[in-house]
Amino acid sequence: MHDVGQGLGAYHQTSEQSPQQLVEQHAPLVKKIALHLQARLPDSVQLDDLIQAGMIGLLEAAGKFESGKGASFETYAGIRIRGAIVDEIRRGDWVPRSVHRNARRISQAIKTIEDRTGRAAQDSEVAEELDMTPSEYSACLADANSGRLFSLDELNDSGDVPIDMETASDDPYRELSSDSFRRQLATEIEALPEREKLVLSLYYQEELNLREIGAVIGVGESRVSQIHSQAAMRLRARLVDW
Incomplete structure (x- = not known):
């Protein structure tokens, strides 16, 4: 899996650039x-609010960047x-606690099934483990997807797989150096069911949106969203020791 900035060679800079030049050149990266x-957030979330928050991050990055760090x-x-x-999304508290x-329940059910069977849990098995109908389980996946920020960098207790900025914002290089976690994460991604692995690759590496991914694999956007959610929760279940 690539980092956020990989594949963005158009934003390349030299060490001689001033913070103002860095901000001007990399402003398109914010959008x-x-x-x-935004594609993974409720409709109530405004793009302008996200861009405004992102510009603050870009300004901080330009002011603190040290090219010698690697x-x-x-x-x-x-x-x-x-x-x-x-951080802006978390302050908004758009995702209900339920x-x-x-x-978390879905992740635990996946872990229970996979520990018991030694293979990837199927949708029907997870639904049965949770005493849900297939349609109820699909609805839970759709709800769980709302607001999910999935960077594949580290896990937290919310059931998501986001960047934990409580540590990363103080020292972003720490996140780049977490080699052992990344190696384990890569191993677990490789072991995902093929369709889940493909969706993650298309979303994070190829940076396709949900509609485009749906066209590639022949399903609707809502199903792509569900596959993404299940992949996220499967990874969380498998990486629980982290």
Whole structure:
């Protein structure tokens, strides 16, 4: 999986650029990340609010960037931009607590089934484990997807898989150095069911939106959203020790 800034070579900079030049050159990166995150948020979330929060992250990145640390500016800025937007979303508290509880229940059910069977849990098995009908389980997946910010960098107790900016905002390079976690994460992603793995690849590496992914794999946007949610919760279940 690529970091936020990978594949964004158009935003390349030299170490001689001033903070103002960095901000001017990388401003399109803010909108790109904001649009990508907005696709996974409730309709009530305004793009302008996300862009405004992201610009604050870009300004902070430009002021604090040290080229000698080894990370490119676009990678560093991508982390700061995404983190600033995540902070803004968390302050908004748009996702009900019941959604987080259901996400945790689904993750636990997946872990229980996979520990018992030694293979990937099927949708029908998870629904049965939770004493839900298939339609109820699909609805829970759809709800759990609302507001999910999935960066594949580290897990938290909400049931999501986001960047934890309480640590990353103070030292973004720490996140880049978490090699052991990334190796384990890559291993678990590789072991996902093929369709889940494909959806993650198309969303995070190819940066396609849900509609475009649906066209590739032949399903609707809502089903893509459900597949993404299940992949997120499956990874959370498998990485619970982290």
